[in-house]
Amino acid sequence: MIDLVIIGAGPAGLGAAISAAENGLEVYILDEFVKPGGRLLGQLHEEPDGKWVNGIAEAEKLYKRAIQLGVNIRCGVSVYDLMKLDQGWCVYTTDNVMECKCLLLATGASETPIPIPGWTLPGVMSIGAAQVMGNVHRVKPGKKGIIIGVNVLSAAIARELQLCGVHIESILLPQPNLLSGDAANPEKMMESLLRLSHLAPSALIRFGGKWVSPKLGARLYPKNGFKMWDIPIQLRKSALEILGEKQVEGVRVAEITANGEVVSGTEKVVSVDFVCIAGGLAPLSELAAVAGCSFRFVPELGGHVPLHNEYMQTNLTGLYVAGNITGVESAKVARAQGTAAGLSIARELNALADHADEKIEAAIMEVMETRKNALIQFQPGIEEARKKLYSEFYETSEKASMI
Amino acid sequence: MGDNETVICRCEEITLKEIKETIERYQCSAREVKLRTRAGMGPCGGRTCRCMIDRLVEQLGGPSISNEISLSYRPPVRPVSFGVLGGDVK
Numbered sequence: 001m002i003d004l005v006i007i008g009a010g011p012a013g014l015g016a017a018i019s020a021a022e023n024g025l026e027v028y029i030l031d032e033f034v035k036p037g038g039r040l041l042g043q044l045h046e047e048p049d050g051k052w053v054n055g056i057a058e059a060e061k062l063y064k065r066a067i068q069l070g071v072n073i074r075c076g077v078s079v080y081d082l083m084k085l086d087q088g089w090c091v092y093t094t095d096n097v098m099e100c101k102c103l104l105l106a107t108g109a110s111e112t113p114i115p116i117p118g119w120t121l122p123g124v125m126s127i128g129a130a131q132v133m134g135n136v137h138r139v140k141p142g143k144k145g146i147i148i149g150v151n152v153l154s155a156a157i158a159r160e161l162q163l164c165g166v167h168i169e170s171i172l173l174p175q176p177n178l179l180s181g182d183a184a185n186p187e188k189m190m191e192s193l194l195r196l197s198h199l200a201p202s203a204l205i206r207f208g209g210k211w212v213s214p215k216l217g218a219r220l221y222p223k224n225g226f227k228m229w230d231i232p233i234q235l236r237k238s239a240l241e242i243l244g245e246k247q248v249e250g251v252r253v254a255e256i257t258a259n260g261e262v263v264s265g266t267e268k269v270v271s272v273d274f275v276c277i278a279g280g281l282a283p284l285s286e287l288a289a290v291a292g293c294s295f296r297f298v299p300e301l302g303g304h305v306p307l308h309n310e311y312m313q314t315n316l317t318g319l320y321v322a323g324n325i326t327g328v329e330s331a332k333v334a335r336a337q338g339t340a341a342g343l344s345i346a347r348e349l350n351a352l353a354d355h356a357d358e359k360i361e362a363a364i365m366e367v368m369e370t371r372k373n374a375l376i377q378f379q380p381g382i383e384e385a386r387k388k389l390y391s392e393f394y395e396t397s398e399k400a401s402m403i
Numbered sequence: 404m405g406d407n408e409t410v411i412c413r414c415e416e417i418t419l420k421e422i423k424e425t426i427e428r429y430q431c432s433a434r435e436v437k438l439r440t441r442a443g444m445g446p447c448g449g450r451t452c453r454c455m456i457d458r459l460v461e462q463l464g465g466p467s468i469s470n471e472i473s474l475s476y477r478p479p480v481r482p483v484s485f486g487v488l489g490g491d492v493k
């Protein structure tokens with residue numbers, strides 16, 4: 001039986017494979033995408049010290065190290081079911097059925113859509129799809145586009161699209177309705193923009209930056225928005241409908257008040273040939289659900305996450321999780337979680353020779369440190385939410401062991 | 404095009420109006436919306452629309468989102484051929 005099967009070759013999966021293989025485990029990674037690297041592949045940004053981080057190169061480094069250690073990586077294979085065995089796990093893939101002693105789910109996150117009239121027209125895509133087109137496949141999603149949804153992800157990807165030579169007309173809010181919730185509220189979006197100030201310090205500080213309260217910020221917000229990298233971010237404009245006969249031709253937009261109400265008589269049509277919808281991210285936990293994990297709903301972590309502890313163990317023996325499936329955070333955090341998971345698994349399989357506990361504790365410290373210094377924070381309150389989640393893990397496992 | 408005609412479940416082409424009417428008429432859970440309208444039962448397994456269905460139910464006065472996953476996941480979680488399901492190895 002194989003020691004460890006990892007589902008997902010993103011930074012978490014590759015990180016775990018490396019630390020597990022460094023301790024002598026036999027490791028397989030499965031990923032349904034054609035290339036290893038997961039969401040790292042789409043990333044390209046400038047760090048505060050002026051250095052550029054290219055996700056493709058980062059992924060290549062992790063991949064090479066894993067191969068060097070003898071990790072087997074298989075791409076283009078989907079996992080569609082899991083089953084618990086007496087001693088380990090059975091993994092059903094589109095290629096074959098595999099059995100392993102330990103299993104790690106590192107399946108990342110998926111995007112949350114915001115439905116808008118006209119969103120099924122060709123030329124409308126999720127912001128992540130545009131990122132993959134531009135940065136991974138080197139195909140421009142269009143010539144001129146609008147991004148609907150103001151958040152960390154949309155601002156970062158707008159910049160990447162701009163670097164690909166695509167014109168982004170503006171980033172604006174979705175129309176207020178039953179489903180858009182906070183995403184249509186200028187005040188709430190102002191809060192989330194302020195968490196971005198490190199990405200475009202000058203623009204936000206010129207506008208008021210950290211010293212402005214979100215309430216005031218939303219009210220004083222300039223009608224035509226302010227610009228980040230020359231891309232107008234418009235918190236006081238909203239997209240009402242995507243228009244087009246056979247494909248996207250334009251977006252009907254209107255001005256909104258600080259509370260998100262449409263100002264009548266301000267509607268106009270902006271012509272564009274593609275539209276990106278940026279509704280945010282949620283942990284992709286379907287395999288944890290079919291495996292039978294317990295779940296917790298934690299908005300700070302992006303939605304439903306499998307109950308787990310800081311050692312990346314779930315409540316099922318031999319089943320581990322790492323990366324965005326445990327909560328939406330940056331790629332570096334995912335990678336550090338992977339390292340910790342790989343070591344915990346090595347310990348479970350008695351492969352961690354000396355100083356096992358110290359090594360694992362150091363890896364967990366590294367996760368916390370990386371989290372503290374993360375450039376991108378998808379939601380506020382991640383640390384506290386995690387503390388609570390871990391203590392619930394121990395409470396429920398105590399209860400289970402008393403029965 | 405009106406707001407109500409907006410498609411929520413793309414796989415099964417179920418509109419906002421159909422889902423809203425179902426929730427209002429039956430005062431029901433997300434699971435019941437799924438069983439009544441097929442929203443969430445398409446080939447993507449609800450990966451695209453489940454969070455919107457949950458949200459609509461919550462917004463329209465139904466049960467709020469809890470630790471329980473309301474639209475349960477069932478294998479296969481990816482579309483696979485009968486051959487693969489039957490154990491056909493490539």
Ligand SMILES: Cc1cc2nc3c(=O)[nH]c(=O)nc-3n(C[C@H](O)[C@H](O)[C@H](O)COP(=O)(O)OP(=O)(O)OC[C@H]3O[C@@H](n4cnc5c(N)ncnc54)[C@H](O)[C@@H]3O)c2cc1C
Nearest residue numbers: 008010011012032038039079107108128323324330331334
């Ligand atoms: C669209 C998008 C953009 C992002 N942009 C940024 C950014 O700019 N900066 C940043 O720090 N973070 C960003 N993130 C967050 C990002 O998810 C993390 O940074 C990091 O990539 C998470 O690593 P991971 O290993 O947990 O998952 P991922 O990198 O997402 O890798 C998961 C892998 O699992 C595979 N997989 C999933 N399910 C299955 C299955 N059933 N069978 C087989 N394979 C499967 C997928 O193909 C994927 O390759 C973004 C996320 C998304 C979704």
Ligand code: FES
Nearest residue numbers: 412413414445449
């Ligand atoms: S979009 Fe509803 S099942 Fe796929």
